[in-house]
Amino acid sequence: MTGKVDARLAQLGLTLPTPVAPVANYVPFTIVGNLLFISGQLPLNADGLVKGTLGQDISVEAGYAAARTCAVNLIAQAKAALGDLDRVTRVAKIGAFIACAAGFTDQPKVANGASDLMVEVFGEAGRHARSAVGTNALPLGAAVEVDVIIEFA
Incomplete structure (x- = not known):
C-alpha cells in the first residue's frame, strides 16, 4: 500500500531516483531527535548533472528546473532515511545555493524550484523557512x- 505522499508523487508524474552516494567525506543524512538533516543535493537526473552559472550561461527558468531536480533528490534521500514519506510532519528549512555571475540577483526565483515542489508534494507541511544564496562555484560545476531540514514523526 502506498502512502499519501507516494500517491501525490505519482499524481505529479514523479519517480524518485535511487539516492546518490556522497562524493566526499560526509553522510547523505543524519537524524537528531525528530529532525532529519539531508546533505546538499545536486541537480542530477537521467540526463546528467545540470552545470553552469546563472546569469551567464543558465537561464532563471533552467535554474528553477535544476532546483526542482535537487528537491526530487532530497525527497529520495528522505524516503531512504525514513522509509515512509508520510512520516514527514514539516519541511522546516531549505538552503539553496546558486552558482551565479556577479550582479545576478534572482536567487529567490531559482530557489522557488525546490520550494514549490516541497509544497506540491507535502502540502502545508511543505511550507518552510529558506535561504537562497549566490556563490561563484558549486561542487562538480553544478548550477x-x-x-533541507525535515521534522518527522
Missing part, C-alpha cells in the same frame, strides 16, 4: 545545490 544549484539544495539541502
